[in-house]
Amino acid sequence: MEAIERTYRVLSGQKADRVPVFSATQTGTFELMKETGAYWPEANYNPRLMVGLSTAAHTVAGLEAIRIPFCLTVLAEALGCEIDRGREDRQPAISKTLIDQGKAPQLEGLLGRGRVPAIMEAIRTIKGLGYRVPLIVGFEGPTTLAGQLVGVERLCLMMIKKPEEAFNYIKLAEEACIEYAKAVVREGADIIAPADPTASPSVLSPRMFEKFSKSPLKAIAEIHPRSILHICGNALPIIGQMAECGFAGLSVEEKVDLGAAKKAIGERKVALIGNVPSAGVLLNGSEDEVYAEAKKAINAGIDILAPSCGIAPRTPTKNLRAMVRAAYS
Numbered sequence: 001m002e003a004i005e006r007t008y009r010v011l012s013g014q015k016a017d018r019v020p021v022f023s024a025t026q027t028g029t030f031e032l033m034k035e036t037g038a039y040w041p042e043a044n045y046n047p048r049l050m051v052g053l054s055t056a057a058h059t060v061a062g063l064e065a066i067r068i069p070f071c072l073t074v075l076a077e078a079l080g081c082e083i084d085r086g087r088e089d090r091q092p093a094i095s096k097t098l099i100d101q102g103k104a105p106q107l108e109g110l111l112g113r114g115r116v117p118a119i120m121e122a123i124r125t126i127k128g129l130g131y132r133v134p135l136i137v138g139f140e141g142p143t144t145l146a147g148q149l150v151g152v153e154r155l156c157l158m159m160i161k162k163p164e165e166a167f168n169y170i171k172l173a174e175e176a177c178i179e180y181a182k183a184v185v186r187e188g189a190d191i192i193a194p195a196d197p198t199a200s201p202s203v204l205s206p207r208m209f210e211k212f213s214k215s216p217l218k219a220i221a222e223i224h225p226r227s228i229l230h231i232c233g234n235a236l237p238i239i240g241q242m243a244e245c246g247f248a249g250l251s252v253e254e255k256v257d258l259g260a261a262k263k264a265i266g267e268r269k270v271a272l273i274g275n276v277p278s279a280g281v282l283l284n285g286s287e288d289e290v291y292a293e294a295k296k297a298i299n300a301g302i303d304i305l306a307p308s309c310g311i312a313p314r315t316p317t318k319n320l321r322a323m324v325r326a327a328y329s
């Protein structure tokens with residue numbers, strides 16, 4: 001079975017010969033940068049370098065998908081947030097929210113702003129290279145994007161004190177996500193993968209998730225049959241709600257007990273993706289430890305083997321390969 005067919009089968013609830021292995025979250029590492037000469041921060045901006053670094057996660061580390069970009073700031077930047085470009089080993093981050101700059105968000109012309117055109121070019125280039133693995137395009141989920149526009153703390157306060165205002169920002173973020181997701185699908189993305197860390201139970205209560213985050217996520221899941229939602233931390237208290245959003249796959253961290261997650265998901269056809277500890281064994285462990293953790297996830301019923309969250313930039317390639325080996329055997 002080819003990698004692309006295997007992944008598509010698993011994401012549509014069908015059986016496959018073994019678990020696919022890839023990352024639904026960022027894949028840029030320092031070793032892969034050295035290997036390809038495509039370094040951050042430039043590889044976050046230049047499509048040629050983005051293609052070089054992202055494809056190395058497949059050709060060098062053996063992951064069975066290619067995933068762009070390496071950060072969670074593309075939409076925030078396009079909507080007007082100020083970005084700290086980061087360094088070789090640090091991803092770009094928001095340095096000034098819209099509110100801090102006294103600006104109002106501007107949806108019009110979104111697809112022509114910031115790094116959006118560079119991402120579209122990278123998608124076209126990767127698809128033109130003809131790799132036999134799916135191309136995953138990630139982006140900020142609506143609650144996370146709204147948090148980037150106004151600041152996470154301010155958004156949480158707004159949800160309590162001025163819920164209408166919070167709704168307005170989240171609605172705008174949802175519209176931006178939808179326009180962007182439709183565009184990346186048009187350009188050739190095989191899988192869309194919003195990550196919504198600000199919707200995690202470590203930030204929002206499950207009740208607030210239901211009130212503010214769920215319906216915008218539902219609208220994104222409807223765009224494409226192959227969609228993966230990543231939420232950080234212990235997402236178990238909301239995993240049932242995440243499954244109700246309609247995504248084909250849910251990417252979760254090691255804090256999520258897979259048995260309990262499967263139970264909460266029940267009869268719904270949703271692939272569970274994860275949850276080999278990114279900041280634990282993948283970054284700091286030995287190959288044997290990575291292999292053992294990966295096997296543990298497979299035995300616990302993971303449907304797609306993957307890092308639990310974004311791959312840490314200092315993660316050794318040999319550890320990524322050990323995770324891949326665990327899926328093969």
Ligand SMILES: [Zn+2]
Pocket residue numbers: 197230231232233253308309310
């Ligand atoms: Zn995460």
